[in-house]
Amino acid sequence: MRKRTTLTAIDVGTTKICTIVAEVNDADVRVAGVGITPSNGMHKGLVVNINDARDSIRRSLIKAEQASGYKIESAYVGVTGRHVTSLNNRGAVAITRNDRLVRSDDLKRVLQSAQSVKVSGDRKVLHAITRSYAVDGQSGVKNPVGMHGFRLDVETHVITAAVASIQNLTKCIRSVGLDIEDLVLEPLASSEAVLTEDEKQVGVILADIGGGTTDISVFKDGSIWHTAVLPVAGYQLTRDIAIGLGLPFEVAEQMKKRHGSVLPVYEGRAETASLAEDGHGASYQDLCDILRARVEEIMRLILLELPRSEYEALVPAGLVLTGGSSNLSGMDAMGRDILRLPVRVGSPTNIYGIADNLRDPAYATGVGLLIWGAKHQSQQGWKKRGFVGNWWNIASRIRALFR
Ligand SMILES: Nc1ncnc2c1ncn2[C@@H]1O[C@H](COP(=O)(O)OP(=O)(O)OP(=O)(O)O)[C@@H](O)[C@H]1O
Ligand SMILES: [Mg+2]
Structure with a gap:
């Protein structure tokens, strides 16, 4: 223990x-x-x-x-x-000992061979994560130690950073x-x-929409499949409101958090409702229109991280939203509209x-x-x-x- x-x-x-x-x-x-x-x-x-x-x-x-x-x-x-980039890589080694038994040393060797991606001098490998092994072509093996074979393959997810x-x-x-x-x-x-482990097994996309970045990870068959970082998130939402409604940034931030929603306006309060914050006024509909346009853009950028034709098959468990900006009312409903997949907010x-x-x-x-x-x-x-x-x-x- x-x-x-x-x-x-x-x-x-x-x-x-x-x-x-x-x-x-x-x-x-x-x-x-x-x-x-x-x-x-x-x-x-x-x-x-x-x-x-x-x-x-x-x-x-x-x-x-x-x-x-x-x-x-x-x-x-x-x-x-x-600056973070990722790719899926493979490595292979021969099991040359007489008993052809895969040992933990072989895992280290094969992982090393899969880590040898070409990176420029100003970048380094941040993670090389094992996705799965194959022994003599039999794929999907999670732990090959103790199995017999001539050849051990590994699939890895390699993440590099500046x-x-x-x-x-x-x-x-x-x-x-x-x-x-x-x-x-x-x-x-x-x-x-x-x-959840189930979501990772079935296939899921996670988007952590924070203040400055939207951090994306895609899981399939219980392993990491893709990672990416988009340089757009809550800060851009607030800046859009500040510019669009002529408000100081702090007032726009308060208005977004207190009253913002990406639900269709008619599901919320009356379209004509006006908002007051710190001596500044704005129309509820204008606030929501601005938020909807930018959130829709972020959702579409998230979707672009997946192969266009087959994403329903890749991530049937859908999209899980997290990060401070997923607190915005109506994010899950808008996600479902755009992706046509299950969407939930995760804490x-x-x-x-x-x-x-x-x-x-x-x-x-x-x-x-x-x-x-x-x-x-x-x-x-x-x-x-x-x-x-x-x-x-x-x-x-x-x-x-x-x-
Ligand atoms: N109720 C809310 N409605 C809308 N946005 C919200 C709400 N609560 C928090 N936010 C937004 O969430 C963002 C902060 O989220 P978070 O704390 O996850 O970011 P961070 O980790 O600091 O930044 P990053 O991960 O991008 O570097 C801010 O832009 C804030 O406006
Ligand atoms: Mg964060």
Whole structure:
């Protein structure tokens, strides 16, 4: 049995930083404290001002430490942004030993061969996730250890990221005195928090519509099939309202959250209703028209991530929406209209402890990072991927000694 440990996850979002400390006992994740603060210095999921981002992260960290009573020393950190790309790759090795028995060493060898994708010097492999194995052509094998064969094939999902973007993020985290346990692609993290095993098996698309990015992951046959990050989300909705209705950004944001809906207007209040916010006025119909146009565009962009002709067969479980912007009234109905598939809004589940305010779609990534951490605790971390020079490690070890 694994002993109880504490884990920390930091979701450095475009609009908020969410630090969660949890006690983990096998698969049981019990939240001990949360620190949520507004985020500065971020744009479309990327660090654009290191000092501002660092200060926001520090505030969130301090809150989480005070709430949990733990001193945080390391964390699982989410990565997003349009610099992220993914592809499905294959690898194969021969089983040359006399007994032709597949051993765990062979899994390592075959995974290595599938990781050798050509990436330019400014990019690195962030994840190489095993989708399935084949032994002598028999495909769909989840664990081939102990099987007999001459040839072992593996299918992987390889995610690459721009080194510079990752370095900016890691620099912020490390400058507040934290070690990085692992960097995790945010669409993968969110999927851990809101998707069911059934949905992943049948085929499902997850869209985490946040403030600056829409993070997409597609699952089929229980494995990851595709991941993507679109640089459009809630921020663009608010900006459209601000420009379209001539309102300050903050007023437009309040109006969107309080009154916004993408349902047909007649299902809501009277078309002629007028809204007042902070001394500014607007028509309810105008607000909803603007939101509908942009949300429809986002939904169509999500759909473009799937092969046009066969998406119904690929994702019969439909679309699961999460992220703060999925709180917008009528998102699921609009999704069903456009995709002609089941659509639901997903909030984090399977977490316990002081987790009440985490049961909102906006915290799917933060909670998912924790679940990812609990599952992958003993596996290789970011350090082995060489995103940042060794001196960072040495510096943090020295800091840890002084602490
Ligand atoms: N009730 C609501 N109606 C409409 N939009 C909402 C509502 N609540 C939150 N939002 C929007 O959700 C967005 C923030 O979502 P979230 O917290 O998931 O983003 P983030 O993680 O900070 O950013 P990102 O993941 O894109 O980097 C904001 O644009 C906010 O306006
Ligand atoms: Mg987010």
